[in-house]
Amino acid sequence: MTRVPFLDLSRHVAALRPELDAALAGVLDDGRFVGGEPVERFEREFAEWLGASHAVGVASGTDAIELALRAVGIQPGDEVITVANTCVPTVAGIERSGASPVLVDADAESMTIDPERLAAALTERTAAIVPVHLYGRCADMDAILGVAAEHGLKVVEDCAQAHGATWRGRAAGTMGDAAAFSFYPTKNVGALGDAGAVVTNDASLAAEVAALRSYGEFERYESARRGSNSRLDTLQAAVLSVGLRHASEWRERRREIAARYAEALAETPLSAPSDPDGGLHAYHLYVVSVPDRDRLREELGTAGVETLVHYPRAIHQHPVYRDLPRSGTLFESERLAATVVSLPLYPELEDSEVELVADAVRAAA
Numbered sequence: 001m002t003r004v005p006f007l008d009l010s011r012h013v014a015a016l017r018p019e020l021d022a023a024l025a026g027v028l029d030d031g032r033f034v035g036g037e038p039v040e041r042f043e044r045e046f047a048e049w050l051g052a053s054h055a056v057g058v059a060s061g062t063d064a065i066e067l068a069l070r071a072v073g074i075q076p077g078d079e080v081i082t083v084a085n086t087c088v089p090t091v092a093g094i095e096r097s098g099a100s101p102v103l104v105d106a107d108a109e110s111m112t113i114d115p116e117r118l119a120a121a122l123t124e125r126t127a128a129i130v131p132v133h134l135y136g137r138c139a140d141m142d143a144i145l146g147v148a149a150e151h152g153l154k155v156v157e158d159c160a161q162a163h164g165a166t167w168r169g170r171a172a173g174t175m176g177d178a179a180a181f182s183f184y185p186t187k188n189v190g191a192l193g194d195a196g197a198v199v200t201n202d203a204s205l206a207a208e209v210a211a212l213r214s215y216g217e218f219e220r221y222e223s224a225r226r227g228s229n230s231r232l233d234t235l236q237a238a239v240l241s242v243g244l245r246h247a248s249e250w251r252e253r254r255r256e257i258a259a260r261y262a263e264a265l266a267e268t269p270l271s272a273p274s275d276p277d278g279g280l281h282a283y284h285l286y287v288v289s290v291p292d293r294d295r296l297r298e299e300l301g302t303a304g305v306e307t308l309v310h311y312p313r314a315i316h317q318h319p320v321y322r323d324l325p326r327s328g329t330l331f332e333s334e335r336l337a338a339t340v341v342s343l344p345l346y347p348e349l350e351d352s353e354v355e356l357v358a359d360a361v362r363a364a365a
């Protein structure tokens with residue numbers, strides 16, 4: 001029986017292998033493994049691809065969230081509002097900046113932060129909002145930027161799942177004060193290990209992040225702020241420049257597969273994820289909410305289709321985050337945690353596999 005794996009990075013690497021070999025060989029020949037031209041080149045190319053002025057490579061997406069928040073001026077004791085329907089690194093990054101995360105519920109349709117609940121979450125300690133463009137769909141940035149402007153809050157977009165997503169013609173990562181990207185291997189643009197970047201249109205903010213990632217040094221051997229070590233490896237930067245050449249075509253292939261799944265879902269009672277009004281979903285994950293999730297997963301499994309759950313717990317349902325401050329109920333996030341299922345969707349899926357998934361979903365739902 002044909003089996004459709006949820007994700008198969010070996011196909012991804014095989015398709016890129018000659019380009020990756022050349023890129024890695026270039027770095028090995030050069031003999032410089034931290035910083036250098038490949039890092040600067042990738043930062044330039046990534047910013048350009050997004051239409052932003054600056055990208056600063058860091059060691060992970062979690063670090064990118066921390067450093068972006070510190071660079072926009074978040075202080076220990078500040079409150080940072082985010083959504084309960086996200087994965088742990090969003091909250092880990094916020095806490096590492098010294099701030100206290102405050103959880104707000106998700107909206108049922110977009111599955112991202114519910115903008116109508118933002119106002120009620122504000123206190124005099126609120127300093128920033130971290131919207132998460134979860135699964136590759138932008139949160140309601142008009143509403144979020146409106147609240148932020150009205151109350152003088154910073155906005156750091158969590159774009160770890162949103163490479164290539166747009167909102168009313170603007171790229172995810174270019175709308176807030178700064179944005180955090182992850183290049184974890186499974187993301188829409190992935191390294192061969194951990195990597196991340198902070199993106200911003202503000203030159204002094206970019207300089208701040210560049211200092212924070214390297215011991216707080218604006219000048220070599222002169223630490224002006226408390227920094228740490230969160231640099232982007234040269235080898236990973238070279239790998240990422242290879243990925244970036246294909247990133248737009250990968251996004252289109254993801255969207256083509258999503259359109260095929262949406263056709264199949266239209267013949268079922270389930271609703272398909274969709275583009276936000278005036279924007280493009282980047283389909284990092286293809287997530288459907290199904291009341292009888294376990295049964296659907298089992299039937300798809302029997303048909304050879306591997307599925308996963310993103311995520312089985314909302315943030316406050318993790319033992320360590322049970323007591324995190326929250327504003328209002330988090331029922332929608334809890335409902336999503338109990339009902340969501342992710343179908344296989346990656347550019348290297350064969351058309352025959354896409355058809356197999358679509359048929360299996362139609363039959364099972």
Ligand SMILES: *Cc1c(COP(=O)(O)O)cnc(C)c1O
Pocket residue numbers: 060061062063086087089090132134158160161181182183184194195196
């Ligand atoms: C992957 C991810 C992160 C963290 O990225 P790492 O590179 O793994 O640290 C943060 N937020 C979201 C929504 C993610 O999916």
